[in-house]
Amino acid sequence: xxxxxxxxxxxxxxxxxxxxxxxxxxxxxxxxxxxxxxxxxxxxxxxxxxxxxxxxxxxxxxxxxxxxxxxxxxxxxxxxxxxxxxxxxxxxxxxxxxxxxxxxxxxxxxxxxxxxxxxxxxxxxxxxxxxxxxxxxxxxxxxxxxxxxxxxxxxxxxxxxxxxxxxxxxxxxxxxxxxxxxxxxxxxxxxxxxxxxxxxxxxxxxxxxxxxxxxxxxxxxxxxxxxxxxxxxxxxxxxxxxxxxxxxxxxxxxxxxxxxxxxxxxxxxxxxxxxxxxxxxxxxxxxxxxxxxxxxxxxxxxxxxxxxxxxxxxxxxxxxxxxxxxxxxxxxxxxxxxxxxxxxxxxxxxxxxxxxxxxxxxxxxxxxxxxxxxxxxxxxxxxxxxxxxxxxxxxxxxxx
Numbered sequence: 001x002x003x004x005x006x007x008x009x010x011x012x013x014x015x016x017x018x019x020x021x022x023x024x025x026x027x028x029x030x031x032x033x034x035x036x037x038x039x040x041x042x043x044x045x046x047x048x049x050x051x052x053x054x055x056x057x058x059x060x061x062x063x064x065x066x067x068x069x070x071x072x073x074x075x076x077x078x079x080x081x082x083x084x085x086x087x088x089x090x091x092x093x094x095x096x097x098x099x100x101x102x103x104x105x106x107x108x109x110x111x112x113x114x115x116x117x118x119x120x121x122x123x124x125x126x127x128x129x130x131x132x133x134x135x136x137x138x139x140x141x142x143x144x145x146x147x148x149x150x151x152x153x154x155x156x157x158x159x160x161x162x163x164x165x166x167x168x169x170x171x172x173x174x175x176x177x178x179x180x181x182x183x184x185x186x187x188x189x190x191x192x193x194x195x196x197x198x199x200x201x202x203x204x205x206x207x208x209x210x211x212x213x214x215x216x217x218x219x220x221x222x223x224x225x226x227x228x229x230x231x232x233x234x235x236x237x238x239x240x241x242x243x244x245x246x247x248x249x250x251x252x253x254x255x256x257x258x259x260x261x262x263x264x265x266x267x268x269x270x271x272x273x274x275x276x277x278x279x280x281x282x283x284x285x286x287x288x289x290x291x292x293x294x295x296x297x298x299x300x301x302x303x304x305x306x307x308x309x310x311x312x313x314x315x316x317x318x319x320x321x322x323x324x325x326x327x328x329x330x331x332x333x334x335x336x337x338x339x340x341x342x343x344x345x346x347x348x349x350x351x352x353x354x355x356x357x358x359x360x361x362x363x364x365x366x367x368x369x370x371x372x373x374x375x376x377x378x379x380x381x382x383x384x385x386x387x388x389x390x391x392x393x394x395x396x397x398x399x400x
Contacts, residue, residue, distance in 0.1 A: 001096050008080060011064070011073045019061040026223050030180055034167050035063040038141055042108055043162035045130070046141040047154050050169030051292035052235030053228075055219045056143045059169065060112050067110060074104050078112040081119055090116075091125050098134070108137040117144035118242075123156050130160045140164075146239050146291045170292065171217030171316040173344055174209060174397040180222075181208055185398050191368075194399035195392060202395065209394035213336075216318025229322045236291065236323075243287050249276070253284050254327040257294070257312045261335035264299070264309035264356065285312075293319065297342055300353035300364055311354050311362075313339040337393060338362050338372045344397055345370075361385055370396075 010017055023029055032055060038046050050056055057080075064076055077097050084090055090113075101109055116122045126142070129135055144153075154166060178185065183204060187194055198205060215221040220228035240250050256273040257265065267278035267285070274281070288294050292315055299308035314320040320339060324331055345365035346352045355361040355369075359381055363370040369385045372393070381387060388396055 001092055002100075004083070005077075005079070005093065005096060005100075008078055009073075009076070011068055011076065014073075017061050017065065019058050020065055023058050023062065026219070028180065028223050029219075031062055032059045032169070034169050035059045037165060037167050038063065039163045039165050040067075040110065040139055041163045042137045042139055043135060043164075044139045044141075045126075045157060045161045045164035046139070046167065047164070048141060048143040048167045048169060049154075050143075050145065051171075052145045052239065053218055053220060053232050054169050054171055054292075056145075056169050057114055058219070060114060060141070060143065064110075064112070071110065072104075072106070074100060075106045075109045076112075077101075077109060078114065080114045081116045081122070082114075084119060087119055087121060087125060090119055090122060094125065094129065109139075111135070111138055111140045113140070113142045115144065116142045117146070117153065123153050127157060127160065130157070145235070146243070146287075170347065171319070172222075173217065173347060173400075174212050174340070174394070175344075175400060177212050177217060177222075178205065178208055178398055183208065183398075187399050191386070191396065191399060195395040198395050198398060205394050205398050206391075209397070213317050213340075214321070216316040216321075218316070218318055221318040228318070229325070232319070232322050233326050236293070236326075239291050240287070245284060245287060249274070249280075250284060250288070251327045253281060254288075254294075254323060255329035258324055258327060258329040258331045258335075261313075261331055262311060262338045262362070264311050264354065266309045269309070293323065295343070295346060297352045297354045297363070299355065301355060301357075304353065311338075311342070313342040313352075315339075315343045334372070334374045337374060337388075337390070340397070341370060341372050341388065341393065344400060348400060 006012060038048070048056055048060070060078070064078060067076055079093055081090065084093065097111070126140065172180065175185070183201065186197065215224065218228065218232070220231065237247055240247055252274045253270060256270045267281040271278040271281045285294070289296070294312055294314050297311040297313065299305040299310070314323065317336070317340060320331070320336060341363050342352050345363055345368065349365040351365070353364040355364060360371065361369050362372045370388055371381055371385055372388050374390055386396070
């Protein structure tokens with residue numbers, strides 16, 4: 001057990017971590033902003049939540065590399081919980097580290113448990129030790145890809161979080177992608193004015209957008225890793241199976257959504273298409289939402305209509321392309337562009353809606369009303385509706 005711990009914590013022996021070395025070899029690399037949001041004040045229980053392959057592990061390792069400048073190596077403990085077969089193994093690993101900590105007279109430590117939700121009922125051990133006061137002078141950071149949201153496990157620690165925070169790690173938006181590439185955008189908050197002010201770098205923005213449409217915001221895809229698609233699908237399939245769901249049925253539901261997008265759909269429509277009940281569709285969609293694969297836009301006029309058909313959208317261009325190949329179904333270009341706008345607005349405003357009557361408004365978020373049109377609009381829209389096409393859409397995303 002101690003040998004396994006040493007392999008997971010190479011800095012104890014003055015060695016450089018594998019993930020850090022791999023990161024240093026990447027052509028396009030960045031230090032994610034979210035690592036600065038993790039609370040490092042005892043006692044803290046932090047949750048870092050996001051899809052697989054989004055860079056959570058690398059981010060944690062980069063944080064550890066920085067922390068080594070001010071903390072002694074043995075006070076920083078990391079473990080990849082996907083290597084553990086059961087809950088008892090997690091307890092043994094923690095007990096082993098607590099013994100090491102005691103033998104080295106370490107008063108306060110930083111504990112990182114990566115993909116801890118891989119273990120069923122993992123929270124029982126952590127919660128029990130917190131209640132016993134074992135970690136009173138420590139900082140614990142746990143990461144998860146979906147189960148934290150699927151089972152509501154973050155809610156199982158009432159009054160036990162200390163100064164801890166919830167941190168969501170998502171693929172880069174186009175605005176973040178531009179910043180990564182060194183393109184700085186001045187923003188005043190006046191959208192149309194800011195878009196017009198980009199005329200000097202408009203060609204540069206459109207060129208980068210054409211790249212973003214292919215690679216999205218995942219580190220591996222941005223670096224054009226030939227294994228990016230395979231690794232994403234492998235991780236997704238693993239999560240679906242751990243949720244106790246069928247891969248074939250998941251593919252069928254996704255394929256039905258792809259075929260009909262960007263039209264609003266009901267769970268019953270998808271169910272009839274696939275040959276299952278609407279409740280089953282609802283269950284699978286909720287899992288896909290918790291896996292950060294897709295989300296929904298509800299109908300909204302003066303108020304939200306919960307029973308109306310909803311629009312489904314995928315949360316990243318690379319993800320949409322990859323999952324389309326996996327499900328064996330194509331999608332319309334108009335749907336693809338609409339998804340990008342919906343996903344972007346959802347992150348900024350927390351929710352996105354749509355409206356449909358004599359005319360349709362694809363995206364409603366905050367004070368914004370947006371219609372996404374690849375070709376020329378065939379009807380007039382109210383003055384407060386912003387029309388986005390393939391020419392001005394990249395500019396809109398750049399200033400948001």
